[in-house]
Amino acid sequence: QVQLVESGGGLVQTGGSLRLSCAVSGRIFRIYTMSWYRQAPGKQRELVATITRGGSTNYSDSVKGRFTISRDNAKNTLYLQMNSLKPEDTAIYYCNLGPGSTWWDWGQGTQVTVSS
Numbered sequence: 001q002v003q004l005v006e007s008g009g010g011l012v013q014t015g016g017s018l019r020l021s022c023a024v025s026g027r028i029f030r031i032y033t034m035s036w037y038r039q040a041p042g043k044q045r046e047l048v049a050t051i052t053r054g055g056s057t058n059y060s061d062s063v064k065g066r067f068t069i070s071r072d073n074a075k076n077t078l079y080l081q082m083n084s085l086k087p088e089d090t091a092i093y094y095c096n097l098g099p100g101s102t103w104w105d106w107g108q109g110t111q112v113t114v115s116s
Helices: none
Strands: 003-007 010-013 018-025 034-039 046-051 057-059 067-072 077-082 091-097 110-115
Touching: 003 091, 018 034, 018 091, 018 110, 034 067, 034 077, 046 067, 046 077, 057 067
Parallel strands: 010 110
Antiparallel strands: 003 018, 018 077, 034 046, 034 091, 046 057, 067 077, 091 110
């Protein structure tokens, strides 16, 4: 079975930084396109950033220039470096496949709270 374990979230002031990690087990991680998603209370889950198996990246307009997605295939780990954080970034952050037509079972996510 595949397991997704997100970590690194926390409480940070506006303008601060956090680095999220996603540990993937049960699959050959390096072959998959992976993404970070987030979900705020009362809102739909949204795509934040994507990285392909070859290292190409894409970002939502709201985080472009502030966030950086990366991966360490040897460690089966996905990262999201978040800088210049804003209150609007407050959400639970998840990692998973995609974007695409299928997803693995969602992990617990990690809470990011940005105070104003």
